[in-house]
Amino acid sequence: MHPSHFTPFESLAAAIIPHLPQTTDGSHDHDHLLRVWNTVKAIQAQEGGDLELLAAAVLLHDCVLVPKESPLRSQASELAAKEAAGVLQSQGWSAERTEIVCDAIRTHGYSAGRTPTSLEGRILQDADRLDAIGYIGIARCFYTAGRMHSQLYNPADPTANARPLNDRHFALDHFPQKLLKLGANFTTATGQALAVVRVKALANFYEGMLAEVTGGA
Structure with a gap:
């Protein structure tokens, strides 16, 4: 990742990048930061907010990585x-x-269960969650499941009708357990609008995969 990706805050990026963790986790790598930054800029263009604060927040929001x-x-x-x-x-x-x-940063994560108190916090949270849904969210879900040595789904009960959802053991469980719920948790109008399309992609994939693994298609 080059500081020029964060124009016009190249100096800020150059100062922060050396502090970022080097990771082999492709779901929380520098490409994730760049995707979130691009989405932040798109939301900020409509919603306002201090772009320098947002640049710093994007660069540092995953500066400590904790495995799922x-x-x-x-x-x-x-x-x-x-x-x-x-x-x-x-x-x-x-x-x-x-x-x-x-x-x-403190309030952006889904696991933290907190509501941002600033516009910049709301924008960061929405942008980060948008990267967890849609087609990239699907890819990240199964990538993470592979790193955790999870199964794709529970063959005996893929829809979890008679068992609790467990996304640590079954990748497909992550959709109803978390991903499909994220659409209701966007706090900017622009984030909400972008989420509609990505949630639809998630739902279509989930329903299509269930149909295939249950013999319905």
Whole structure:
């Protein structure tokens, strides 16, 4: 990832990128940051907000990576916010602007279950969640399932009619357990509009895969 991807905040990106984790997780890599940044810009163009704050929030929102299967998963956003505070303070950021970025990071994650208090936080949360749905969301779901050595689905009960959903063991369970619920949790009008198309893609895939594995198609 090159700082020029974050024009006109190349200097900010150049200062932050060395602090980012090097990871082999293709669902939370630098390409994820770039996708979220592009979506943030699209939402900000319609909703407003401070684009420099958003650039910092995007760059640092996953600066501490916690595996999905880790018991610390629900703390991932809080841990990233604490790390982000140190990075921004080392760059001479004011306490006020640092806290806006950190609050956006602290509240962006689904596992944290928190509501952003700023427009920038709402935009970051919407952009990050948009990357979890649609076609890229489907790809990320099965990529992560492969890394966790999960099965594609439960062959005895793929729709979980007589068992609890378990997306750590069955990739397809992640759709009703989380992904299909995300469409109701967007807090900007632009994010909501973008989510409609991506949620439809999720639903079509889920229904189509169920039809295939149950012999219906």
